[in-house]
Amino acid sequence: METNRKRIRRDFAPLNVAVAIACDTAYSPLMQVYNGSDGEFEPNRLLSPTIIRPIITAYAADGSWPHPSANSQLAEMKWFVNGKEITTLSSWSGLYEIDTVGSTRGSISVLKNLLPNSEVSLHFEARLVDNRLGVTLPIKTDPVVLSTVDQAEDTYGMSIGESRNIRYNPLIDLLDLHEYKVAHGIASSESGAYDGNQYIRTIPVEMYAGESRMTSGYTVKVYRITDINTQVEITSSDYEFISIAPSQIVIDLRLIEKADYLIKGFVNGKEQAKCQFSVKRVRPAFRCSPTNESSILPMQTERYDEVLVESEGRNIPCPGRALKITWFTDTATKTNVQHNEGDTTLFDLRKAGVKDEYPDDWADVYVKATHKDVHCIASDGSDIYTDESGNILIFN
Amino acid sequence: MKYILASKDKCQELGIKISGHITKDSRVVLNEKEVAFSPVLSGLTIEEKANMVDGVIYNTASELLNIINS
Numbered sequence: 001m002e003t004n005r006k007r008i009r010r011d012f013a014p015l016n017v018a019v020a021i022a023c024d025t026a027y028s029p030l031m032q033v034y035n036g037s038d039g040e041f042e043p044n045r046l047l048s049p050t051i052i053r054p055i056i057t058a059y060a061a062d063g064s065w066p067h068p069s070a071n072s073q074l075a076e077m078k079w080f081v082n083g084k085e086i087t088t089l090s091s092w093s094g095l096y097e098i099d100t101v102g103s104t105r106g107s108i109s110v111l112k113n114l115l116p117n118s119e120v121s122l123h124f125e126a127r128l129v130d131n132r133l134g135v136t137l138p139i140k141t142d143p144v145v146l147s148t149v150d151q152a153e154d155t156y157g158m159s160i161g162e163s164r165n166i167r168y169n170p171l172i173d174l175l176d177l178h179e180y181k182v183a184h185g186i187a188s189s190e191s192g193a194y195d196g197n198q199y200i201r202t203i204p205v206e207m208y209a210g211e212s213r214m215t216s217g218y219t220v221k222v223y224r225i226t227d228i229n230t231q232v233e234i235t236s237s238d239y240e241f242i243s244i245a246p247s248q249i250v251i252d253l254r255l256i257e258k259a260d261y262l263i264k265g266f267v268n269g270k271e272q273a274k275c276q277f278s279v280k281r282v283r284p285a286f287r288c289s290p291t292n293e294s295s296i297l298p299m300q301t302e303r304y305d306e307v308l309v310e311s312e313g314r315n316i317p318c319p320g321r322a323l324k325i326t327w328f329t330d331t332a333t334k335t336n337v338q339h340n341e342g343d344t345t346l347f348d349l350r351k352a353g354v355k356d357e358y359p360d361d362w363a364d365v366y367v368k369a370t371h372k373d374v375h376c377i378a379s380d381g382s383d384i385y386t387d388e389s390g391n392i393l394i395f396n
Numbered sequence: 397m398k399y400i401l402a403s404k405d406k407c408q409e410l411g412i413k414i415s416g417h418i419t420k421d422s423r424v425v426l427n428e429k430e431v432a433f434s435p436v437l438s439g440l441t442i443e444e445k446a447n448m449v450d451g452v453i454y455n456t457a458s459e460l461l462n463i464i465n466s
Contacts, residue, residue: 025416027430042397044457047464048427051416109416 012132013062016285017070020055021124021141022165024107030164032148033157034116041113041148049097049109054124054141056106059285064132068285068312071105075136077126079108110146119147145276151211156272158265161204164277168253169284170322170372171311173199176254180321199253205246207265207273218267220246225260225276234261239377239392254375254394257281283371286311288325290365296349303352306344307367319343325369329353332360372396398428398442399460402449410436410449420464426451 023030028048032041058070077098079086086092086108095112099105106126114120123143127136144165149157170176174193181187194200207214222244223231234241240255249263256279265273292305305327309319319325320343327345329337334353339345345365354363378385378393385393401423407414412434418425426449431437437445446453454460 027427027433038456040397040457043427043429044397044399044461047399047418047425047457047460048430049416049418104415107416 010132012064013060014133015058015060015065015128015130015137017128017137017139018057018282018284019139019141020057020167020280020282021144022053022055023144024051024053024104025049030144030146031159032114032146033151034148035151036116042151045111045113049111050146051107051109052122052124052144053104053107054126054139056126056128056139057285058128058130060132063287065130069103070128071103073129074106074126074139075129077106077124080123080125081120083121114146114148116148116150119145121145142278142280155210156265156267157208158263158273158275159206159208160263160275160277161206162201162277164275166201166253166277166279167282168199168201168256168279169197169282170199170254171284171286171309171316171319172197172314173322175199176321177318180318184318186318200242201251201253203249203251203277205248205263205265205275207246209267216246218246218265218272220244220249221264221266222249223262223264225262231262239394251279253279253281254396255377257374281374284311286316286319286323286369288319288323288367288369290367292365296354296361296363301349302346303349303363303365304344304346305365307369309369319369322372323369324372325367328366328368330364330366331355331362397457399454399457400426400428400431400442400446400449400451401454401460401463402426402446402451406449412436412449418464425460425464 028043028045028050030050032043032045034041054071056070056074057068058065059068079098081089081092086096092112095110097109099107106124121143124141126139128139129136151157174195175198178187178193205220207218222234222241224234225231234244240252242250242252258280260276260278263275264271287310289308290305291308296303307319307325309316309323324341325343326341327339327347329339329347329352331353333355337352339347349363352363355361373396375394375396378395387393401420404414404419404422404424407424414424428442431445432442434445437448439445439448443453
């Protein structure tokens with residue numbers, strides 16, 4: 001007689017998915033210039049297409065998802081122009097191509113020149129196929145704005161010397177790492193590393209009158225875009241802005257989760273030009289593992305361990321700066337025993353439940369880790385706390 | 397803006413990525429900005445840099461579009 005059948009499956013961890021979007025063509029950026037004097041677009045996208053790439057990364061905690069870059073697993077890919085699917089718009093017919101191959105699958109090549117002084121919003125939607133679990137996950141990027149500026153001689157323009165989509169990854173911030181080391185007595189030098197990913201970000205601002213760069217005679221103000229119709233001017237109590245000057249704006253990326261800003265240029269008090277940029281804190285996938293592989297000695301009462309964190313192919317020093325890492329142990333007598341938080345641990349073996357005989361003289365040591373939230377200003381609700389030099393204290 | 401109709405082979409030899417660019421037979425279209433700022437093209441002028449990829453320079457888009465579309 002055959003028994004009742006019971007189907008068993010492999011058990012996989014669900015995917016953590018991160019979605020970003022970027023312009024891959026610095027030589028053909030999102031903003032085009034129309035030169036009215038000769039009727040030319042610069043660049044002309046029919047000759048230099050603008051390529052916009054959705055960046056999809058996925059991670060499974062059990063390591064069962066082989067490659068973080070997941071563009072190749074996209075299905076049902078659709079691009080939208082001002083919220084309408086691009087395939088339904090006759091004005092875009094033949095003026096775009098969508099890449100279907102490999103790590104750039106989903107990228108769109110835009111061959112359309114927009115009318116002067118116009119802009120459109122593009123975003124991408126798809127489904128990510130997870131064959132391990134037999135499911136598909138929805139993917140939707142933030143929008144990017146394609147625009148064309150009319151560069152007539154009597155018009156003003158503004159540009160910034162930074163990406164209009166600033167992304168901050170605290171795990172690889174060498175300046176933050178250096179300051180952490182100095183604060184903990186691990187390093188002594190006061191100068192940090194400015195490698196382009198540091199939290200202090202200087203955004204050069206250039207204002208043009210026609211084709212001439214202005215060196216004076218204008219002011220700038222920065223606004224936070226709170227919704228499509230509302231802009232709130234940045235003031236001295238918006239601590240993420242370190243300084244705002246006509247030639248440059250300096251921001252502290254540690255204090256920003258996700259925000260859109262608008263820089264406006266004023267000549268004789270009248271708004272003449274503007275430029276938008278956005279900031280987003282990224283949280284890439286990472287793996288943690290305890291590093292102490294030595295056995296427990298007979299008379300040992302305490303155990304030290306240190307976590308190794310790897311993200312995007314590199315080891316992350318002092319990961320507790322950006323990750324909340326909590327240590328746990330399981331033993332034969334106690335499970336899920338929580339110890340301290342941090343890069344290292346030193347715990348009492350007895351309290352953890354380790355005993356002296358073979359069946360119960362062991363411990364499984366592990367960590368649970370998550371990305372920390374964005375930094376906050378230290379305040380009691382009315383007063384802002386500072387150090388002895390007047391520097392505002394922040395924490396996360 | 398100027399455009400350069402360059403040799404695909406020369407670009408690939410020098411490590412200039414040509415995927416995503418408009419091509420015509422064995423030639424590829426580069427724009428003035430990417431030639432001027434390319435770290436692999438030496439020379440002081442756009443003409444000298446274009447020469448390294450057997451490039452022909454067109455002063456306007458419309459000139460080159462006529463050739464690409466022919």
